[in-house]
Amino acid sequence: MAKPERHATITDVAALAGVSVGTASKALNGRGSLREETRVRVREAARTLKFEVNAGARSLHSGRTYTVGMITTDSIGRFSIPVMLGAEDALGAGQMSVFLCDGRDDPIREQYYVKTLLSRRVDGIIVTGRRAQSRAPIGVGLPVPVVYAFISSTDPGDCSVVPDEAGGTRKAIDHLTAIGRTKIVHITGPEHHHSAQVRSASTQERLAELGLEPAAAPLFGAWSEAWGRQAVGILLTGGADFDAVFCGSDQIARGVVDALRAAGRRVPRDVAVVGFDNWDVMAEAAQPPLTSIDMNLEGLGRTAADMLLAAINGNPSSGRQLCPCHLVIRESTSVTP
Amino acid sequence: MAKPERHATITDVAALAGVSVGTASKALNGRGSLREETRVRVREAARTLKFEVNAGARSLHSGRTYTVGMITTDSIGRFSIPVMLGAEDALGAGQMSVFLCDGRDDPIREQYYVKTLLSRRVDGIIVTGRRAQSRAPIGVGLPVPVVYAFISSTDPGDCSVVPDEAGGTRKAIDHLTAIGRTKIVHITGPEHHHSAQVRSASTQERLAELGLEPAAAPLFGAWSEAWGRQAVGILLTGGADFDAVFCGSDQIARGVVDALRAAGRRVPRDVAVVGFDNWDVMAEAAQPPLTSIDMNLEGLGRTAADMLLAAINGNPSSGRQLCPCHLVIRESTSVTP
DNA sequence: ATGAAAGCGCTAACAT
């Protein structure tokens, strides 16, 4: 098990095959016109020496590194991961590698990473984050294209791919009304949180469009099960009359169904419940399992990567691109499983 | 907002500063002896042109890329992510960047990635995965050091950093006995799963060492809440007499506490429960919150990265390095919160 | 203190 201390170079290969480096290059890349016999001999030599072309040296010519950078501005979390996976997926198919950088909510660190990526001559950059909010661009006039995924840039000239949370909210409300619910209440996260704002505003808006009154004012709290339980307590002690709850997250929804059950309300018969995120671990383990809105983050990551590839190939887009959310129906809104 | 289509080169900088490229290089890297005035002028020029050194060209000389590859053999999951974060953390501090590759359980894909990484001349490779199991090495006689993290290599000559699951199990059992429990039962995941085997074997072993009989044979099932609930049903209908449950995962533990509560058993008074993984989302939201074993995966990732850095700098290690697990106490084993 | 030039590994244009 010899451990080659040095990577073989094309010169080594050429020498072993008894040809010039130019010929070796042509043989290995299938260029020029060579005798088949020569091609084979060179390839043989390359294999013997475990030759792997030096990508850095190669990109000195091509100007391309077939590498993209991925920066999470606030640290890597539950939402940025599927986005990253989707992007990695789309890029991998195009033979591109991904540089991962975790910004950790630190602007200094972030700028350092931008420099590092530029220094490494990535062909493009994807920026993502934990929360779907807009943020200042990571740089202006950068020499490579940038696509924001999940989070968006405040500069409308930048390209951002974001989930259509308002559309997702409409789907949730429409689903609840479709199964005959009219007294709907909304329980969600912190009032200052962008997603909580969008989802609650869209809820009120959609209810109004449908000619319905909310069964209670939206309840803002935390993105936690504990808050979901607590909110139900508030509603019940307040004597609210409701037959459905649309929750800002699956964790809240899980707290809600637990509290409702504990209070003797049947889900979905007495109260139907819809969550948000379609986080399998929560949605499937809840009793009953939760109907939820899926932001399709992996698809979003793929889309972002595809748009980045297009930009790299000279077809840039700009503006906010909305990715549709979809409804996943489970037992918390349907009597027959 | 001019968009520089081309990256500035050191030649551009030299020209603008009115010096030779050699001088420019020295000025930017603080080498050689130059007049301070010249240094300043060159740095000025570099800033004006937004010059970022071409890392690829540079590593042509140094032979180092200050980049490591990270391969997850089975796709990126809940366990590999903290490992990756820890590694990214430790490496970032050393100015190294990380290439992320998702093997997706596909050996072909995996080998392709190994080649890609070698071609990109990474200084080293970290291999990780979803499950703590040993696997065939990703290659033999590779020209760069490799460290396995969380998963381990079957080749004892390779360097692997893995959690001490047996030790963690002992801590769980010792904790339960310390609070006076003697009738302990173990509920865990699939019998064929490596971690389930290790944890259940260690449980039996530790109980024996303490002179205790298990309150029931270990129950193997799935890593899910549903299985936790079901297992409790089995125990109760079987009339088992137990005052503590050690679970193979927090998800199982959560199902267990829910089912116990539903059956009128008080946790921890009647039955104490310990989980495994210390997955905040599960452990903290459970009622009561779960005492759990934490594998400290981020620390494990950091350790792995540090060992890789050492290897890169000529101090390789080999063999399996065990990382300690620790006990996190919450209400499921303590009456006073 | 500064410049000129060689060379890192590779590709592509040009010779032979």
Place this chain on the structure above:
DNA sequence: ATGTTAGCGCTTTCAT
């Protein structure tokens, strides 16, 4: 069909 050579961006002797 194959070899030779220039040059990609940079660092590093070696001259000056």
